[in-house]
Amino acid sequence: MTDTRTTAAHGGAIGLHGIKKWFGNFQAVDNVSLDIRSNEFFTLLGPSGCGKTTLLRMIAGFELPTEGQVLLDGVDISRLLPNQRPVNTVFQNYALFPHLTVAENIGFGLKMLGKSKSEIDSVVKDMLKLVHLDGRGNNPVTQLSGGQQQRVALARALAPRPKVLLLDEPLSALDLKLRKSMQMELKRLQLETGITFVFVTHDQEEALTMSDRIAVMSTGTVRQVGSPWDIYDRPAERFVADFIGETNFLEVDVLSVSGNKARVRLSSGSEIPATFPGDVTPSGKVTIVVRPEHARVTAPAAGSVLRGTVHDIVYLGTDTHLHIRLDDGSGFMVRQQNARSGDCGFSKGDSVGIDFSDDVAQILRD
Amino acid sequence: MSGAQEAALAAQKQDIRSRWLLSAPALLIIFVAAIGPLFVMLFYSFMVKGDYGDVKFGEFSLEGWTSVFFERDIFDDTLGLADAHLSIIWRSIQLSFFTTILTVILGFPTAYFIATRPPHTREIWVFLVTIPFWTNLLIRTFAMQQVIRNEGLLNTALLWLGVIKSPLQIIYTDTANLLGMTYVYLPLMVLPLYASIEKLDFRLVEAGYDLYATRFQVLRRIVIPLVKPGIIAGSILVFIPSLGAYVIPRVLGGGKNMMLGNLIEMQFGSGRNWPLGAAMSITLMILVTAALIIYVRNASRGGNGHV
Numbered sequence: 001m002t003d004t005r006t007t008a009a010h011g012g013a014i015g016l017h018g019i020k021k022w023f024g025n026f027q028a029v030d031n032v033s034l035d036i037r038s039n040e041f042f043t044l045l046g047p048s049g050c051g052k053t054t055l056l057r058m059i060a061g062f063e064l065p066t067e068g069q070v071l072l073d074g075v076d077i078s079r080l081l082p083n084q085r086p087v088n089t090v091f092q093n094y095a096l097f098p099h100l101t102v103a104e105n106i107g108f109g110l111k112m113l114g115k116s117k118s119e120i121d122s123v124v125k126d127m128l129k130l131v132h133l134d135g136r137g138n139n140p141v142t143q144l145s146g147g148q149q150q151r152v153a154l155a156r157a158l159a160p161r162p163k164v165l166l167l168d169e170p171l172s173a174l175d176l177k178l179r180k181s182m183q184m185e186l187k188r189l190q191l192e193t194g195i196t197f198v199f200v201t202h203d204q205e206e207a208l209t210m211s212d213r214i215a216v217m218s219t220g221t222v223r224q225v226g227s228p229w230d231i232y233d234r235p236a237e238r239f240v241a242d243f244i245g246e247t248n249f250l251e252v253d254v255l256s257v258s259g260n261k262a263r264v265r266l267s268s269g270s271e272i273p274a275t276f277p278g279d280v281t282p283s284g285k286v287t288i289v290v291r292p293e294h295a296r297v298t299a300p301a302a303g304s305v306l307r308g309t310v311h312d313i314v315y316l317g318t319d320t321h322l323h324i325r326l327d328d329g330s331g332f333m334v335r336q337q338n339a340r341s342g343d344c345g346f347s348k349g350d351s352v353g354i355d356f357s358d359d360v361a362q363i364l365r366d
Numbered sequence: 367m368s369g370a371q372e373a374a375l376a377a378q379k380q381d382i383r384s385r386w387l388l389s390a391p392a393l394l395i396i397f398v399a400a401i402g403p404l405f406v407m408l409f410y411s412f413m414v415k416g417d418y419g420d421v422k423f424g425e426f427s428l429e430g431w432t433s434v435f436f437e438r439d440i441f442d443d444t445l446g447l448a449d450a451h452l453s454i455i456w457r458s459i460q461l462s463f464f465t466t467i468l469t470v471i472l473g474f475p476t477a478y479f480i481a482t483r484p485p486h487t488r489e490i491w492v493f494l495v496t497i498p499f500w501t502n503l504l505i506r507t508f509a510m511q512q513v514i515r516n517e518g519l520l521n522t523a524l525l526w527l528g529v530i531k532s533p534l535q536i537i538y539t540d541t542a543n544l545l546g547m548t549y550v551y552l553p554l555m556v557l558p559l560y561a562s563i564e565k566l567d568f569r570l571v572e573a574g575y576d577l578y579a580t581r582f583q584v585l586r587r588i589v590i591p592l593v594k595p596g597i598i599a600g601s602i603l604v605f606i607p608s609l610g611a612y613v614i615p616r617v618l619g620g621g622k623n624m625m626l627g628n629l630i631e632m633q634f635g636s637g638r639n640w641p642l643g644a645a646m647s648i649t650l651m652i653l654v655t656a657a658l659i660i661y662v663r664n665a666s667r668g669g670n671g672h673v
Contacts, residue, residue, distance in 0.1 A: 060576060061575075061576075062572055062575075062576075081575065082572070082575040082576050083575050083576070083577075083578045083579060083580060087576075088576055088577065089572075089573070089576045091569055091572070091573060093569065095567070095569040095570050095572070095573040096573075097570060097573070097574075097588060098570075098592070099591045099592060108574075108577050108579075108587075109577035109578050112574075112577055112578040112579045112580075112583055112587075113578050156577070157576075157577075160577065160578065
């Protein structure tokens with residue numbers, strides 16, 4: 001494992017500058033600029049067709065950008081062929097070579113690089129250990145389970161010690177339990193090898209669990225880049241807030257602005273502080289988001305931020321979702337953790353008040 | 367109890383009888399059309415030849431079989447190797463081998479090209495490949511003759527262009543046989559190759575490039591091993607009819623460049639030696655079977671990537 005520590009310094013930084021990609025008349029990627037840092041676990045998150053896979057394929061070299069540059073550690077690699085880039089890919093359906101054994105699959109990249117047989121053998125052995133497949137080297141890959149194939153695909157892509165590892169929805173073919181354990185596994189591998197990981201997924205939970213930073217994409221553009229915390233708690237626009245997790249949108253009036261905080265008035269007449277993204281100064285009517293777990297349902301009181309009646313109660317084991325019909329007619333959802341056994345303390349038709357935890361409202365850039 | 371057993375037994379018998387009845391047409395075709403004639407051939411090969419063709423029934427002789435490889439000296443009746451027969455057999459094997467190689471070399475890029483077209487245009491290309499099958503083999507062979515004969519298309523064009531001073535003697539050579547067979551049997555190579563290249567997962571090709579393989583390495587390490595079944599099927603489909611080719615060497619090869627098919631035909635025709643013809647036919651069959659066994663064995667041995 002001393003070897004992996006020396007490579008830890010070599011995780012490559014990727015720079016995407018003004019990338020545009022057209023397929024005929026269809027624009028898949030529209031003017032994307034991103035900086036992916038060395039040794040980072042970076043996720044491209046978005047619904048299918050948002051351009052995230054196209055972006056990944058341009059880093060790998062399978063597609064050439066119509067416009068813009070791909071930089072690796074500051075060097076333009078936009079026009080290099082895939083086999084000239086020190087970047088490897090874990091494909092969505094693994095794309096293991098069915099005519100080769102596990103060891104031959106893992107050693108393929110090194111063999112193509114012209115490494116000696118003894119070097120290939122020793123790296124393959126290390127890789128098998130790294131992905132917990134010791135002793136499976138001579139098995140045909142076709143006899144492995146989905147999770148094992150996944151690990152072979154990972155080992156195959158890691159074996160040549162790329163500067164950047166690209167992962168194209170690698171977990172989507174696995175069942176839930178396996179997916180969870182592979183998420184941990186991937187995170188561990190990224191930390192152990194120090195290789196920069198660029199991960200593509202449409203699964204927001206997966207993105208939040210594993211990433212150092214996330215870029216949320218939609219219709220070929222990057223909507224927001226930030227840490228999982230940023231993306232979840234401080235969504236900059238409606239698409240991001242809506243795509244990641246469940247959320248409540250409220251129409252409010254801006255009263256005053258100071259620093260990156262504003263005072264806003266809700267439809268109920270209550271006034272609360274709200275945070276806004278740095279690049280806008282809110283005024284007039286704006287939308288704020290409040291996450292369901294950042295609100296509390298209480299008995300109705302004069303000081304309640306919002307008031308309404310309980311419309312529906314959904315029990316989910318760990319949580320209970322309370323759907324409230326607000327006095328202005330709109331809906332609001334509160335997620336309440338089931339700290340104790342039994343009912344949640346409210347029943348359908350109850351008049352209730354809603355309070356927010358401090359500093360949870362976020363103004364969206366519209 | 368025993369009544370029920372009897373009934374069950376009777377039903378079982380009935381079942382077996384109806385199964386035989388149902389498969390009777392298929393069995394009839396197999397015995398009458400496939401195995402029957404083979405036994406006739408085997409039987410004839412052990413007869414004494416008739417003076418004007420046919421055989422003398424009831425007179426057994428091994429003469430037909432010995433004459434496949436040996437010939438009797440006219441003066442002292444001693445057996446010597448039948449050089450003419452052996453050289454024709456050897457030529458047939460060689461030509462069929464090279465035809466197979468040539469069709470692979472020409473067929474692979476063709477099939478690859480078709481398989482990588484968009485799905486709706488692939489059908490058009492496959493259709494174009496099969497068009498020659500609509501024409502009679504004899505006519506296609508004569509068409510080839512028109513192209514390569516001394517005053518034919520190829521020579522006229524080359525003379526006009528000044529590439530050559532006098533016409534190339536292609537027709538009535540082994541080259542003519544090779545060209546003819548390659549032309550005629552090429553679709554038989556392209557179609558199975560296309561079928562297996564079309565099934566190739568091109569993400570594996572991408573994975574190859576991603577793992578630093580060059581184009582040639584991707585072809586050698588990934589594409590060829592994966593489409594091997596297609597190469598084997600195509601080679602079998604080309605090699606077998608090539609070995610027994612009759613029309614093509616007759617029209618393009620002339621009298622000097624006979625192949626096994628022509629030699630067999632001669633025994634039943636002007637040679638009036640049906641036992642020899644029958645023995646040669648069976649020899650051809652044995653050759654084909656042997657080639658098949660060797661080929662399939664080699665192919666499956668190399669099939670798991672340990673080249």
